[in-house]
Amino acid sequence: MPAPFISAQGVSKRFGGPSGVLALDEIGLEIGEGEFVSLLGPSGCGKSTFLRCLAGLETATTGSLALEGRPILGPPEALGIAFQRDALLEWFDILENVLLPADFGGRRKGDYVRKAQELLQMVGLKDFAHAYPAALSGGMRQRAAICRSLLMEPRLLLMDEPFGALDALTRDQLNVDLHHLWLRRRMTTVFVTHSISEAVFLSSRIVVFSPRPGRIVENVALDLPDERRLAVKEAPEFLSYTRHFRHLFETMGLIHD
């Protein structure tokens, strides 16, 4: 059997020495190439920590993480990252911001201009390539940040609540845009969110974390059509998943009437 694209085995993370905060407790997870996996869980349960371990930005205290069978010891080459704050550089225009990963990777920016323009067109920002971030709305900025994370055609995309700061309508639209990008490119995506509905809409699989220390309490492959339209949110199967996860959070004491 080929190694899973991502494999985490017994991953625990303790911050601040032996008596410090246990953020992750024995996480075991395998993710296949091309999956869209959401990590869903309460605030402080270690979702971001786990994502940072996958990104090679944090080391596990115990356990191991591997990408295509090779241990993750630093940021993998084929990696794209998008976080809640878009981290656009205000003194660069949008096109230059999207081109930054080429610069960091020591590539010739000129070779990626066309790719960057295609990405901007795909998310409706073609006419803003030479605008500065300050002239864009929050949703437009986040779209640009997503283009940037996709510039180098990463095989692994890690997203940490990228839409958390946006209004509901913009968030819905960006969910659709991201879904289209994923359908087109099938980059393996690990997506952190607090939103049950967002997770069900976007994911092929949902992994639910317990309150800190983060443990996996559920790992559910979603039986929904691969290609989703907004109307799926009214479908009985969709509602039955959102109900299921809401009940799970209720039984964990995380939400109540």
Ligand SMILES: Nc1ncnc2c1ncn2[C@@H]1O[C@H](COP(=O)(O)OP(=O)(O)OP(=O)(O)O)[C@@H](O)[C@H]1O
């Ligand atoms: N660098 C750090 N040093 C010390 N403690 C940390 C550090 N990073 C995270 N923690 C702690 O680890 C726990 C998990 O944090 P983490 O940010 O991974 O949670 P999260 O599930 O992503 O939360 P949220 O949904 O609120 O973003 C928290 O208790 C946090 O205080």
